[in-house]
Amino acid sequence: MVDTSVQKKTRSFLAILLPDAVKKAIHQVSSPFRKLPLDVKWVEERNYHLTLKFFGSLTASEIQRVHDTLKQLTPDVEQFSLSYGGFGVFPNLMRPRVVWLGLAGEVERLIQLYTKIEEKLFTAGFPREEKKFRPHLTLGRFRSNANIDLFIKFVNENPLPDHIGNINVDELHLMESRLTPGGPHYTSLAAYPLRKKSSARE
Numbered sequence: 001m002v003d004t005s006v007q008k009k010t011r012s013f014l015a016i017l018l019p020d021a022v023k024k025a026i027h028q029v030s031s032p033f034r035k036l037p038l039d040v041k042w043v044e045e046r047n048y049h050l051t052l053k054f055f056g057s058l059t060a061s062e063i064q065r066v067h068d069t070l071k072q073l074t075p076d077v078e079q080f081s082l083s084y085g086g087f088g089v090f091p092n093l094m095r096p097r098v099v100w101l102g103l104a105g106e107v108e109r110l111i112q113l114y115t116k117i118e119e120k121l122f123t124a125g126f127p128r129e130e131k132k133f134r135p136h137l138t139l140g141r142f143r144s145n146a147n148i149d150l151f152i153k154f155v156n157e158n159p160l161p162d163h164i165g166n167i168n169v170d171e172l173h174l175m176e177s178r179l180t181p182g183g184p185h186y187t188s189l190a191a192y193p194l195r196k197k198s199s200a201r202e
Contacts, residue, residue: 009057011177012066012189014117016050016169018137023048025164026101030087030139033099033154037147040099042140047186050082050103050137052114052172053121053129062126066174067190069124073116074172074192080109082135082167087155089142090134096145100136105166110135170194 018026027045034042055066085102103110114133122128142148173188 009059010063010189011056011179012058012063013054013175013177014052014066014070015173015175016052016167017173017188018048018050018167019165022165022167026137026139029160029164030101032158033087033151034140036150036154038142038151039144039146040140040142043138044183047184048137048139049175049186050135050167052117055126063174063189065124066121066126069120070117070172070174070190070192073120074194077113077116077194078109079168079170079194079197080106082106082110082169084160084164086160087139088136089151090136093148093152094145096142096148096151098138098142099140099151100138103135103137107135110169170196 023045026048055062058066082103083105085104088100088102089096090098090100111133114135118128171194172192174190174192176187176189178185178187
């Protein structure tokens with residue numbers, strides 16, 4: 001049972017959380033272009049995560065439906081690993097909105113998981129995501145495209161280091177997002193473990 005007694009509606013999303021060491025490494029490798037004179041609101045290191053689905057504001061009963069759905073789904077999904085695949089922007093360099101860090105590794109497994117989540121939650125009464133799923137970690141959001149040429153130059157001239165570390169995806173988290181004057185604060189409402197990888201002998 002998910003504790004939803006704090007408020008009638010909860011701003012919620014489903015995410016894969018990152019180890020603190022990986023968050024720190026991401027922050028370090030992205031720090032050079034954070035120092036560029038870009039008009040970007042940067043995500044705080046403590047808030048790095050991989051969003052699988054944003055729900056918006058949910059009632060207690062809706063959160064319980066999400067919880068029940070995920071509790072049934074995740075035991076059938078085997079753990080997998082992700083790494084990193086370079087920096088970029090959405091939707092394009094002419095109209096940049098989001099600075100992101102791409103993902104590599106077992107991305108196909110991630111996409112399969114996302115598809116399964118969408119199907120099960122749709123069956124449970126939640127709308128499908130209209131946009132195509134593009135796996136990434138959001139690093140910041142552009143307020144304008146001022147000095148975007150400096151960002152492009154930096155990305156082209158500075159390959160992504162290989163020491164960021166991997167993400168072992170072993171559980172999902174249903175998160176609460178509280179918007180405050182100091183920025184968003186995220187709290188895990190519930191965790192959903194994935195099935196451990198089968199050994200070579202099995």
